[in-house]
Amino acid sequence: MEVLGWVGALSSRDFYVAARAFADNRKEFNSAFPPWNWVPSPHLSQLQQQQQGYLSLERICLPGSSKEDVNEENHTGEEKAYEPVDNATLVETSSPQACYYDFHIVYSDSYRFPVLYFRSYHIDGQPLALEEIEKDLPACSSKVLLESKWAFITQEVRIPQSPSQSKLKKKICSMNHAELCLPHNNGVNRT
Amino acid sequence: MEGGNGKSILQFAPFQSSVDEGFWHRLSSLKLNKFGVDDSPVPITGFYAPCSQSQVSNHLTLLAESLPSDSSEESSLLAVSRGNRNRCFVPGIIYNTNTVEGFHALDKQGLLKAEAQKIWEDICSGKALEDSSVLSRFLLISFADLKKWSFHYWFAFPALVLDPPATLVNLRPASQCFSSEEAESVSAAFNEWRNSSLTADVPFFLVHIDSNSHATIKHLKDWETSQSADDGHKLLFGFYDPCHLPNHPGWPLRNLLAFVCSRWDLKSVHFLCYRESRGFADLGLSLVGEAMITIPPGWRNHGHVPNAVGWELNKGRRVPRIISLAKSMDPTRLAISAADLNLKLMRWRALPSLNLHSLSSLKCLLLGAGTLGCQVARTLMAWGVRNITLVDNGRVAMSNPLRQSLYTLDDCLNGGEYKATAAVNSLKRIFPAVEAEGVIMAIPMPGHPVPSQEEQSVLDDCRRLHDLIDSHDVVLLLTDTRESRWLPSLLCANTNKITITAALGFDSFLVMRHGAGPCSSSHDSKTEAENSLSADMSNLGLTDGDGGKRLGCYFCNDVVAPIDSTSNRTLDQQCTVTRPGLAPIASALAVELLVGILHHPHGIFAEGEVVNSSNSGSSEQPLGILPHQIRGSLAQFSQMTLVGHSSDSCTACCGTVVSEYRKRGMEFILQAINYPTYLEDLTGLTELMKSASKFELEWDDGTDEDDDDLVEV
Numbered sequence: 001m002e003v004l005g006w007v008g009a010l011s012s013r014d015f016y017v018a019a020r021a022f023a024d025n026r027k028e029f030n031s032a033f034p035p036w037n038w039v040p041s042p043h044l045s046q047l048q049q050q051q052q053g054y055l056s057l058e059r060i061c062l063p064g065s066s067k068e069d070v071n072e073e074n075h076t077g078e079e080k081a082y083e084p085v086d087n088a089t090l091v092e093t094s095s096p097q098a099c100y101y102d103f104h105i106v107y108s109d110s111y112r113f114p115v116l117y118f119r120s121y122h123i124d125g126q127p128l129a130l131e132e133i134e135k136d137l138p139a140c141s142s143k144v145l146l147e148s149k150w151a152f153i154t155q156e157v158r159i160p161q162s163p164s165q166s167k168l169k170k171k172i173c174s175m176n177h178a179e180l181c182l183p184h185n186n187g188v189n190r191t
Numbered sequence: 192m193e194g195g196n197g198k199s200i201l202q203f204a205p206f207q208s209s210v211d212e213g214f215w216h217r218l219s220s221l222k223l224n225k226f227g228v229d230d231s232p233v234p235i236t237g238f239y240a241p242c243s244q245s246q247v248s249n250h251l252t253l254l255a256e257s258l259p260s261d262s263s264e265e266s267s268l269l270a271v272s273r274g275n276r277n278r279c280f281v282p283g284i285i286y287n288t289n290t291v292e293g294f295h296a297l298d299k300q301g302l303l304k305a306e307a308q309k310i311w312e313d314i315c316s317g318k319a320l321e322d323s324s325v326l327s328r329f330l331l332i333s334f335a336d337l338k339k340w341s342f343h344y345w346f347a348f349p350a351l352v353l354d355p356p357a358t359l360v361n362l363r364p365a366s367q368c369f370s371s372e373e374a375e376s377v378s379a380a381f382n383e384w385r386n387s388s389l390t391a392d393v394p395f396f397l398v399h400i401d402s403n404s405h406a407t408i409k410h411l412k413d414w415e416t417s418q419s420a421d422d423g424h425k426l427l428f429g430f431y432d433p434c435h436l437p438n439h440p441g442w443p444l445r446n447l448l449a450f451v452c453s454r455w456d457l458k459s460v461h462f463l464c465y466r467e468s469r470g471f472a473d474l475g476l477s478l479v480g481e482a483m484i485t486i487p488p489g490w491r492n493h494g495h496v497p498n499a500v501g502w503e504l505n506k507g508r509r510v511p512r513i514i515s516l517a518k519s520m521d522p523t524r525l526a527i528s529a530a531d532l533n534l535k536l537m538r539w540r541a542l543p544s545l546n547l548h549s550l551s552s553l554k555c556l557l558l559g560a561g562t563l564g565c566q567v568a569r570t571l572m573a574w575g576v577r578n579i580t581l582v583d584n585g586r587v588a589m590s591n592p593l594r595q596s597l598y599t600l601d602d603c604l605n606g607g608e609y610k611a612t613a614a615v616n617s618l619k620r621i622f623p624a625v626e627a628e629g630v631i632m633a634i635p636m637p638g639h640p641v642p643s644q645e646e647q648s649v650l651d652d653c654r655r656l657h658d659l660i661d662s663h664d665v666v667l668l669l670t671d672t673r674e675s676r677w678l679p680s681l682l683c684a685n686t687n688k689i690t691i692t693a694a695l696g697f698d699s700f701l702v703m704r705h706g707a708g709p710c711s712s713s714h715d716s717k718t719e720a721e722n723s724l725s726a727d728m729s730n731l732g733l734t735d736g737d738g739g740k741r742l743g744c745y746f747c748n749d750v751v752a753p754i755d756s757t758s759n760r761t762l763d764q765q766c767t768v769t770r771p772g773l774a775p776i777a778s779a780l781a782v783e784l785l786v787g788i789l790h791h792p793h794g795i796f797a798e799g800e801v802v803n804s805s806n807s808g809s810s811e812q813p814l815g816i817l818p819h820q821i822r823g824s825l826a827q828f829s830q831m832t833l834v835g836h837s838s839d840s841c842t843a844c845c846g847t848v849v850s851e852y853r854k855r856g857m858e859f860i861l862q863a864i865n866y867p868t869y870l871e872d873l874t875g876l877t878e879l880m881k882s883a884s885k886f887e888l889e890w891d892d893g894t895d896e897d898d899d900d901l902v903e904v
Contacts (some may be wrong), residue, residue: 092205
């Protein structure tokens with residue numbers, strides 16, 4: 001049903017058009033950054049398949065601030081996993097732990113609006129705590145966060161059932177859909 | 192690092208592991224549902240792709256799909272056998288032990304050797320020619336602690352060791368090694384290779400550039416046919432390089448060199464480390480180099496397996512890694528964070544002044560675990576209260592589960608579980624993080640005289656009740672008789688505890704908060720000392736420090752002392768027979784009233800407010816008005832808010848009674864229990880009755896005595 005009664009609402013088809021345009025736009029104007037990829041939904045009929053899908057941007061690396069390793073248990077001495085001395089292995093100085101973000105822009109049928117889902121994690125799979133994520137938010141979002149925490153960001157927690165659901169997701173409802181949907185708005189590399 | 196002929200030793204950047212949280216979830220699920228105590232090794236699949244950013248290396252990644260599927264899942268999801276351009280499949284194996292000791296005791300040297308042997312056999316047999324990804328075979332050992340939701344693990348990427356090590360002749364960015372024509376052709380060839388689903392996931396290949404600068408990418412098995420008489424041709428061994436470093440190739444090159452030198456006996460190997468950016472070949476990032484190899488003597492011997500290295504270092508140390516996922520996997524923790532989030536949303540949305548901390552740290556004592564008690568406990572938990580004690584000496588009866596929402600049929604069997612115990616178990620099943628305690632105890636009651644042999648145990652119960660009330664912040668009187676509320680009311684008045692009473696009639700209810708005790712003041716003790724007159728008056732219980740009157744308790748309106756209300760009654764008069772809808776209503780109001788007190792700046796000293804048209808909709812407090820008493824009638828579907836002040840002759844909370852208790856303690860209690868008329872004498876009620884009856888002859892129908900509703904509930 002494409003009848004829209006609300007101001008600012010988007011139809012599913014409009015989302016498809018805008019999302020593709022956004023991704024193409026970004027490839028063209030923001031070529032320094034990794035591109036957004038359109039991922040079609042796999043399980044729908046052929047007819048709908050072209051238009052149903054989401055935008056995906058994965059494994060964005062934020063070089064870390066040194067993460068205090070809360071998982072570091074006191075090892076009782078080093079493991080005697082004997083290996084012959086090997087000069088061919090490069091020994092790297094340990095660098096601060098990076099953290100990674102996966103972003104997905106998904107069309108929400110109930111809100112009739114794009115929703116940004118993201119998850120953040122360290123390289124060993126440990127998800128970031130909310131406090132750590134808040135540090136990574138762009139300046140304008142941090143400001144809004146101070147004022148009204150749950151206005152635009154909320155946390156979705158699900159116990160994983162299957163590979164496709166094995167993700168904790170946090171959700172931002174974008175207040176300004178222009179940022180996401182109007183193709184001529186370039187230079188948008190924040191969400 | 193200097194090699195034998197003055198050239199430097201070729202140093203490889205180790206492979207790095209990356210594990211998605213979903214992998215741990217799937218491993219846990221498999222361990223619980225499928226593997227059980229079976230700790231035999233399980234084949235898994237790793238994924239990697241060439242480096243795609245100049246600042247960060249790529250990793251060998253494990254996802255949920257790396258493990259075989261849990262049998263309960265739909266196997267139709269992603270039954271992909273081929274990789275794609277972002278995912279080369281790499282075979283691996285996992286040894287998941289049953290204990291942490293087992294994990295540490297694994298023969299790591301032996302396991303690494305076993306995997307190295309597989310690689311060597313694949314090289315010797317030619318399998319590596321057909322499926323080159325076997326050159327990057329890996330090993331994972333792990334221990335999944337499914338109680339604490341933490342995972343110990345250690346990756347090994349076996350690399351066959353060349354002894355003496357390969358030396359580096361030169362290593363430069365690919366763009367510096369090709370002419371611009373060659374570079375263009377190479378890029379185009381790579382993009383075609385990467386875009387074709389047949390070749391995109393093949394991580395080892397040949398780069399052939401003929402004398403016309405035309406480049407083609409071929410499979411390794413085409414090496415022999417690629418030899419040609421064309422002098423100007425270049426043939427490079429290429430591989431997807433996960434590493435980003437400008438001066439070092441990535442780990443997969445090690446086994447490629449071992450393969451090349453053992454299979455084709457080459458002394459000098461030209462190689463290309465393929466890296467890309469933004470989906471296209473990046474010849475500035477990619478490296479081209481030449482290495483000199485000396486084939487180790489033992490390698491020609493049949494059956495000899497080369498040494499291998501490859502255990503992943505953890506921040507430079509040769510120790511395993513540990514990850515704790517309790518926060519995101521432990522169902523109890525998930526329940527806690529979901530509940531907290533719910534309350535926080537309420538706080539953001541509607542009630543910014545909601546004090547969640549005061550609710551979560553509140554210690555609630557519920558006297559009675561029946562119809563009212565069960566419902567109150569549930570509603571308290573919904574408000575975030577986590578510390579609940581239930582006192583009840585009864586057992587769950589067959590009719591109880593229908594009206595008492597914490598019990599089920601199982602609690603009634605075999606004579607019935609004790610209510611206090613069953614209620615606590617039920618609360619924990621609903622929300623495991625609750626700190627609930629059950630106390631099986633009867634509350635001593637006036638009018639139920641105590642035989643001398645039981646005196647000691649009754650006194651013990653009194654003391655126990657005193658201690659319970661002392662150690663909690665809030666007391667809720669939810670018992671089923673009037674007299675059972677007397678002692679708790681007195682003890683609460685004595686210690687100035689926030690007290691809520693809920694009581695049911697057949698189709699009417701009363702929910703009220705007791706006023707402050709007689710020996711309290713809303714001022715600080717400093718101020719009290721300064722104003723000794725008002726302090727004296729406070730002590731007499733006539734006024735509180737403000738000069739206003741204290742609010743009353745449950746007994747303030749009564750002109751008779753509590754007596755035995757259960758004997759000599761018919762069955763329907765003995766049990767509280769009420770309309771079923773009543774208890775949930777009263778319980779809910781009791782909890783909401785409590786939350787209101789906790790958020791009022793004056794707390795227990797807050798004045799009683801009533802509903803009237805001037806304050807409907809716009810009240811001073813965010814939660815609305817704070818009544819003293821709510822009396823409701825189901826027959827009318829109506830509710831009234833009332834205010835009643837304390838009575839100086841109250842048998843439970845007046846100054847006389849409280850000071851008598853303070854003076855004589857348990858002796859006083861026992862006397863009140865055994866001789867209910869004692870209380871009437873003490874408080875002057877006896878006198879009041881006598882003087883009231885004197886007036887009977889002169890009764891004049893026109894006047895209303897008082898506004899208070901004297902109906903007993």
